[in-house]
Amino acid sequence: MSQHVHTAGALAEAFGLSVHGDPAATVSGVATLAGAQPHHLSFLSNPRYRAQLAATVAGIVVMRGDDAQGYAGTALVASDPYVAFARMAALFEPAARHPTGVHASADVDPTAAIDPTASVAAFVAIGPRSRIGAGARIGPGCVIGEDCSVGTGSELVARVTLVRRVRLGARVLVHPGAVLGADGFGLAMDRGDDGTRHWIKVPQLGGVVVGDDCEIGANTTIDRGAIEDTVLEDDVRLDNQIQVGHNVRIGAHTAMAGCSAVAGSAVIGRYCQVGGGAGILGHLTVCDHVVVNAMALVTSSIDRPGEYSSGTPLMETRSWRRSAARFRQLDALARRLPAGTKETT
């Protein structure tokens, strides 16, 4: 996967680690412990893979000091092997070359400003008054509307849409199919001249502000605010297929897994983790350091850090049907409990 060859000694020096074994051992790629060949760098972080360490033929393995005791091969010793591996693995990612400048096919409004060190690929449309920063990369098929800005070193991989009034900070990475700055879902039920009720659209006059070092997954959508902006603070990490409603604010360092969703005007704290498919209703506040488990639904504000869940466990359908039927009766069943016992909730 890469022609680069690295010795254990050089890696140790570059990443501040210590070598256990042969500093001259070399690697030219990465692999799992189980899949590694002698030219691979691997790592041991999760203890349940410890048994694979004895059998691996990886050339170099990143691990904790106590795992390195008695390991016959070459190890790089790190206090957090996963972080150390993540940093080293970047050496083996083949760098895609993106030519500086604007592709001949791109359609750029004359009032837009593209930094000369930016890269704008084929079939990109950039609208009035939008700005592309130094070293930024706009991949093929992206559409950027009016009054947007893309910060220094940010990348829109391909087919990303910034609809309007979307400002991305520095080093933001947006994956294909993401749509930022579409109209928030603002509706009011009105009565027409003939008395029939119908929806009217509430104009969405805000924008989207994304801080530095954020990542936005493929096909994720972040609507612009109705009046004020929708905001992602620095280092927010969103997986694929996430929906973020208008006027939401997500605190710094919060990560959300795939298919989760946040309804309009919810405020999520810093260092939160939202599991896959989880939902957060609108106009709620979630404090810092909250973990919401997969497919849980947050229906009221959370003001205490901790881990939260909802739902029922997976069961064979035949058994589940019996439990589900009893759930319907739950209040009636509870009322049949013997009297005289103090109820504890």
Add this chain to the structure above:
Amino acid sequence: MSQHVHTAGALAEAFGLSVHGDPAATVSGVATLAGAQPHHLSFLSNPRYRAQLAATVAGIVVMRGDDAQGYAGTALVASDPYVAFARMAALFEPAARHPTGVHASADVDPTAAIDPTASVAAFVAIGPRSRIGAGARIGPGCVIGEDCSVGTGSELVARVTLVRRVRLGARVLVHPGAVLGADGFGLAMDRGDDGTRHWIKVPQLGGVVVGDDCEIGANTTIDRGAIEDTVLEDDVRLDNQIQVGHNVRIGAHTAMAGCSAVAGSAVIGRYCQVGGGAGILGHLTVCDHVVVNAMALVTSSIDRPGEYSSGTPLMETRSWRRSAARFRQLDALARRLPAGTKETT
């Protein structure tokens, strides 16, 4: 956000409201009560923001008559302040200019018909026999296949796909990344010559019909019908990331929130509201005026208007685990209830 300046008196006249305070008060933008400066129009609709009214410095506030009593500033009095505000806010939305005509880069089939007053942007592909109506706007990167039509004044914002046989009514707004008219998910399990079972595809010969005044959110998908059409009646409002299966029918004025989904051949009534992440199984019928709450799953037809829910409340995970374990035992627990009490469900 806008150079337009409006007086309270002029707004009252244009929108049929009455002025409380100074008819010469002016505004040139909109804001929330809390965020407003003196040049802003704001509104009070939700009673829980009433406390903010005393402190706001908004130039004009739209509110109900009883809220205006004793209000020291300038108010526009409306029976439904949110509707009135929504209408007025449109004055402050900067109008994007879309040049009439077909962009030089667009790839239009010679059998397609584009109204001369329509706007077709860069990198748009339009297939055989498709028609774009008067005043319609097809934004950058849209792909329209065969036999589609886009009605008068409709807009595909950017990167929308109409695959084939998709007919949009008048004033339909489709947000980026939406895909209408892809193959429905029709499969039959067949047995091959060697006896192994495998899927065969059921051809999807229908289309998609969308009524007037509908809105389709970003990255929402609406499949075309297997034999007959998938239908959205007039004024249906779909948020982002929604999935609508083949041969679904959604009644007029129904609104669905983000990430909800309707499986094939379900029929949903008029004036329904489907919450975020909710699901409706296939081949069901939901009557008019039904509210389905967020992340609920509709597993059988609903023939009575009302509000429906499923799921369990959010709990701290430690407590939730205990309840979840008991859910598994629920039928056995119920059977342990003392005999002799009549069970009420």
Add this chain to the structure above:
Amino acid sequence: MSQHVHTAGALAEAFGLSVHGDPAATVSGVATLAGAQPHHLSFLSNPRYRAQLAATVAGIVVMRGDDAQGYAGTALVASDPYVAFARMAALFEPAARHPTGVHASADVDPTAAIDPTASVAAFVAIGPRSRIGAGARIGPGCVIGEDCSVGTGSELVARVTLVRRVRLGARVLVHPGAVLGADGFGLAMDRGDDGTRHWIKVPQLGGVVVGDDCEIGANTTIDRGAIEDTVLEDDVRLDNQIQVGHNVRIGAHTAMAGCSAVAGSAVIGRYCQVGGGAGILGHLTVCDHVVVNAMALVTSSIDRPGEYSSGTPLMETRSWRRSAARFRQLDALARRLPAGTKETT
């Protein structure tokens, strides 16, 4: 819908069926039993539509032998009418013509290899070292990055993205908006020089491998692996809006309905069926022949074929609130059950 006319006799011969009634009966399109006119082919598979058979005026109806007894019209008798209908219906799908060759507007890297029998449409970008096989079709607006391959006879309908290192087998069909090969969601929490914790990105060095005869729905996302590949075996069928995390493996002939999701490194067996909106957590194993019902969450490995569910039944919200409140108390309630009865789980 088609100018092709077929007689019952010719269809019987072509598809190995027998005729009940008039072999000279003709059809030129398909319809449901209820919607059919005399020139339509229809079918009866689901017994609950049997009552519609008496009233239908369809020219030919595909059905089982016992349904054909006493049927006054013309029938084609099949052991599996749905499969037989699916095959015949393909005769009535109007074939879209896709010109061979590369559209003048496409942007193809000089190191890419396009088979001369392939079709590459307008506004397609193809990156370094990617290969398009014989008879493949790349629809408008697709973006294919580096080191991808599209197998013989495969089709990317429109606006599909293959980010990098994505290899599709033969006869794979990918619907608009799908994104294959985006970065997996790999993060490690690191501590900066100033002591603050922040995310660092784990490089995603693997690819995506998709077997023959797979179908990938609109706006579905499949991330590439962190180290090894994400894999779909042959004949996997994914509906719209599905999320497949990095390093997932999905077994042959498995079908997943819309909005379902599989988290990283999960392994799903062959011939499984995953319902709409269902979730499968990461690092789990699901054996062959498992059915997961709609919106269920799989939280631990499944090693026994069968049907699995989670969640609670839909209820009117007022009743649901009472059951939900009792769910919170469930452990306490269970402890109040009379002593002396042996608990059975």
